[in-house]
Amino acid sequence: MSEKYLLEVKNLTKRFPIKGGLWGKEVGSVKAVNDISFKIKKGETLGLVGESGCGKTTLGRSILRLIEPTSGEVLYRGEDILKYNEKKMRDMRRKMQIIFQDPFASLNPRMTVGGILEEPMHVHKLFNSSAERTKRLHQLLDYVQLPKDALNKYPHEFSGGQRQRVCIARALAVEPEFIVCDEPVSALDVSVQAQVVNLLMDLQKELKLTYLFIAHDLKVVEYISDRVAVMYLGNMVEVAESHELYGDSMHPYTKALFSAIPHPDPNGKQERILLEGDIPSPMNPPKGCHFHPRCWKAVDDCKMSYPPVYDKTSSHQYRCFNPMN
Ligand SMILES: Nc1ncnc2c1ncn2[C@@H]1O[C@H](COP(=O)(O)OP(=O)(O)OP(=O)(O)O)[C@@H](O)[C@H]1O
Ligand SMILES: [Mg+2]
Numbered sequence: 001m002s003e004k005y006l007l008e009v010k011n012l013t014k015r016f017p018i019k020g021g022l023w024g025k026e027v028g029s030v031k032a033v034n035d036i037s038f039k040i041k042k043g044e045t046l047g048l049v050g051e052s053g054c055g056k057t058t059l060g061r062s063i064l065r066l067i068e069p070t071s072g073e074v075l076y077r078g079e080d081i082l083k084y085n086e087k088k089m090r091d092m093r094r095k096m097q098i099i100f101q102d103p104f105a106s107l108n109p110r111m112t113v114g115g116i117l118e119e120p121m122h123v124h125k126l127f128n129s130s131a132e133r134t135k136r137l138h139q140l141l142d143y144v145q146l147p148k149d150a151l152n153k154y155p156h157e158f159s160g161g162q163r164q165r166v167c168i169a170r171a172l173a174v175e176p177e178f179i180v181c182d183e184p185v186s187a188l189d190v191s192v193q194a195q196v197v198n199l200l201m202d203l204q205k206e207l208k209l210t211y212l213f214i215a216h217d218l219k220v221v222e223y224i225s226d227r228v229a230v231m232y233l234g235n236m237v238e239v240a241e242s243h244e245l246y247g248d249s250m251h252p253y254t255k256a257l258f259s260a261i262p263h264p265d266p267n268g269k270q271e272r273i274l275l276e277g278d279i280p281s282p283m284n285p286p287k288g289c290h291f292h293p294r295c296w297k298a299v300d301d302c303k304m305s306y307p308p309v310y311d312k313t314s315s316h317q318y319r320c321f322n323p324m325n
Contacts, residue, residue, distance in 0.1 A: 007210070030283050032234055034234040036059060038236060046212050098179065104163060112152055114137060143207075193217075228242045
């Protein structure tokens with residue numbers, strides 16, 4: 001594998017078994033992530049979008065093995081980390097971190113910020129003296145632009161935006177290379193969302209970080225991402241450079257999703273595509289392309305089999321038998 005790609009995900013699948021009946025037998029499964037493959041270059045941000053329940057969080061957590069994938073490969077610098085034993089995986093966790101949507105729920109309310117930031121450094125033995133520890137703690141606060149007196153305060157003493165800064169500092173404490181940002185600004189006031197997004201972008205440049213950035217807000221995703229992947233009901237239906245997805249999307253689902261956000265259009269017209277019908281259950285997805293019951297461009301093939309991956313360009317892939325362009 002070339003060093004160009006930090007992460008290569010191959011045919012990743014996660015099914016959650018559903019137990020039922022008197023004997024707790026498996027009666028079915030939720031196919032949360034289906035045969036997904038993609039690559040992320042070092043220093044790149046790959047955005048991940050799709051409606052609620054389409055499998056974004058499951059994909060992010062499966063890559064980090066916070067939940068165990070059912071099958072597939074996750075190559076990190078060319079090595080399949082799904083084959084790592086516990087000890088090797090523990091060391092690996094330093095390189096791969098996650099930032100959650102709700103900064104309050106992910107911080108221990110009984111620990112000071114100093115304690116919260118020190119814990120991961122302690123686990124990975126990242127300091128040898130108390131002077132070194134203090135220096136490192138101050139550096140972390142500098143990174144996220146919090147004052148030094150934050151160390152002695154508790155999570156409830158901060159605003160939502162500041163708490164998310166603490167979470168970012170905690171993720172940075174172990175000097176990671178790759179961070180899954182799972183809706184890191186969705187729970188914040190709109191006025192502070194941009195500040196946190198800009199902070200993440202500045203940190204990326206400074207520390208050469210690689211992001212998988214999950215979000216509902218397409219504008220935010222477009223702004224922060226180099227490329228964007230679109231998921232629908234457990235499948236990745238399209239991935240392209242972020243500026244291409246709005247104007248040159250190939251998949252009707254992407255087209256519909258992005259038609260909902262206002263864009264300055266040189267011709268002054270913008271067609272909003274309203275999708276009919278609900279998202280089907282991931283327990284029992286439709287045969288063929290999962291999107292076909294809601295798709296206005298569906299042809300017979302779409303009802304029969306799931307479309308393969310087509311290349312529009314080397315950086316733009318889609319899975320559709322009857323694409324937009
Ligand atoms: N532990 C679990 N057990 C069973 N099913 C689960 C579990 N976790 C997630 N699911 C199901 O897997 C599917 C994907 O969920 P996931 O949370 O990954 O979606 P998401 O795209 O992150 O949604 P949101 O935008 O709301 O965060 C959903 O149908 C969900 O109900
Ligand atoms: Mg989620």
